[in-house]
Amino acid sequence: MKALNFRTASLELEKAEWLFLAIMLFLFGSGLVAHAVPSLYPFTLYTTDLFLVSINGVLLYFVFQKNKDQRLLYWAVLTYIGTFILEALGVATGKIFGVYHYGDTMLVQFLAVPLVIALNWTVLILGVNNLLLKLKWPSWVLAILSGVLIAFYDYFIEPVAIQLDYWQWADDVIPLQNYIAWAIIAFVFSWPLHHWKLRFSNPLLTAYLVVQFIYFILLNQLI
Numbered sequence: 001m002k003a004l005n006f007r008t009a010s011l012e013l014e015k016a017e018w019l020f021l022a023i024m025l026f027l028f029g030s031g032l033v034a035h036a037v038p039s040l041y042p043f044t045l046y047t048t049d050l051f052l053v054s055i056n057g058v059l060l061y062f063v064f065q066k067n068k069d070q071r072l073l074y075w076a077v078l079t080y081i082g083t084f085i086l087e088a089l090g091v092a093t094g095k096i097f098g099v100y101h102y103g104d105t106m107l108v109q110f111l112a113v114p115l116v117i118a119l120n121w122t123v124l125i126l127g128v129n130n131l132l133l134k135l136k137w138p139s140w141v142l143a144i145l146s147g148v149l150i151a152f153y154d155y156f157i158e159p160v161a162i163q164l165d166y167w168q169w170a171d172d173v174i175p176l177q178n179y180i181a182w183a184i185i186a187f188v189f190s191w192p193l194h195h196w197k198l199r200f201s202n203p204l205l206t207a208y209l210v211v212q213f214i215y216f217i218l219l220n221q222l223i
Helices: 015-036 048-067 070-093 115-131 139-163 176-195 203-222
Strands: 100-102 167-169
Touching: 015 048, 015 203, 048 070, 048 115, 048 203, 070 100, 070 115, 070 176, 115 139, 115 176, 115 203, 139 167, 139 176, 139 203
Parallel strands: none
Antiparallel strands: 100 167
16 A cells, blocks of 8 residues: 555554554553453563563564654654653653653663653654544644543553652642643644645554543552
C-alpha cells in the first residue's frame, strides 16, 4: 500500500511489526494476570523497568524504520531530555505538577525520577499525535488537542499508578495543576511534530496507546 501522503507511512504492518504486536498483547495480558494473582505480583516489581524499556524502545525503532525521518530522532531525544528535566524539577520543587514523589516500582532512577518515565511520555505523545495526523487543522490546534488528550489519558491512569506505587501525591490528592501541566507540556512537544511536518506515522503507535489505556482500565478493576 502506498503512503497516504508525505507525512504518513504505509498502514500495513511488516511481519516483524505483527510479531511485535502479538508479543506486546501477550506481555500486557501477562501483566494483568501477574497483578491479579497474589503469588505473582512481587515479580512485577522487578520487571516494570524492563517491560517499559523493551516495549517503548522497540516501538520507537519501528517508527523510525518506517518513516526514516532523521528529524524525528532529534525530536525524540529532546522530548525525552525535556520531560525528564521537568519531572526532576517537579519532584524537587513541587512547583510544576504539585507535590509528589516516585515509589520503588520503577527501580532505575536518577534525581529521584525513573529513567524510563520520560521514555514512556515520549511514546505516549507520539501515539496521541499519531491519532491526529489525518486532521487538516493548524499545527497549534492539533498541539492543543494533543495536550487535552494527554491530560485525559493521565486522568485515567493516575488511580492505578498510585495503587501500584509508581508515584504518590502529597495528602493523597491529585492536584488539577498536574493535568494542566501535562496539557501544556504535551502542547509544547506536540507542536513541532505538526509544524515541521515530521514523519512518525505507524499503526503500532495507535495500538500501543489503546492497549495501554485498556490495560490501566482493567487494572483499576483488578487491584
